[in-house]
Amino acid sequence: MNLSNLRPAEGATKTRKRIGRGTGSGLGGTSTRGHxxxxxxxxxxxxIGFEGGQMPIQRRLPKFGFKNINRVEYKPINLGTLQALAEAKGLTKIDVQTLIDAGFVSSKHLVKILGNGALTSKLEVVAHAFSKSAEAAIQAVGGTATKLD
Known part of the structure; x- marks a missing residue:
């Protein structure tokens, strides 16, 4: 066997249906399109969205709500996650770059620290936003919560 005599397995390929090549082929005339x-x-x-003349669903359903163009969306990170990261890497300062390197956020995300989970280490945390409970928990163990602008 070599490259010049390779063939697909038996039954692996089908011949293309050549329509519109005269009545003798059995596939001429309307060429399988009907009348x-x-x-x-x-x-x-x-x-797109055509439903055979029936009123399409995007026109049957009413519009509702709105999209606030000024909304700022944050990627949430909990205190429990910060504690686990600090223990695993032996850190005392956690900033956005640390979270990016650890794979928790992308460089295009804004980070908000939330208060879920327990924080036992004294940490210096730098992020874009903090919930009140997270800020209180960080300060309760003697750490600092610094907001980025």
């Missing part, structure tokens, strides 16, 4: 109508014509493409 008349938009789908039988060349250039037909169904519009």
């Amino acid at each position: 008349k109508g938009a789908k039988s014509r060349s250039g037909y493409s169904k519009k």
Whole structure:
């Protein structure tokens, strides 16, 4: 066996159905498109959301709510996560770059520290935002919570 005589396994490939090649082929005439109508014509493409003339779902359902363009979205990190990271790496200062290096956030995320979990180590935490409970918990063990601008 070599590259010049390689073939697909038996039954692995099918021959293409060549439609529109005369009546003798059995696939001429309407070329499997049926009679008349938009789908039988060349250039037909169904519009996105078209439901055969029935009122489409995006027009049946009412609009509601709005998207606040001024919303600032933060990536939440809990105190328990900070404690685990500090113990694993032996850190006393945790900033956004530390969290990026550890794989918790991406460099394009803003970070908010939340108060879920227990914090036992004295940590210096630098992030974009803090919840009140997180800030209180950090200060309760003698650490500092510094906000980035």
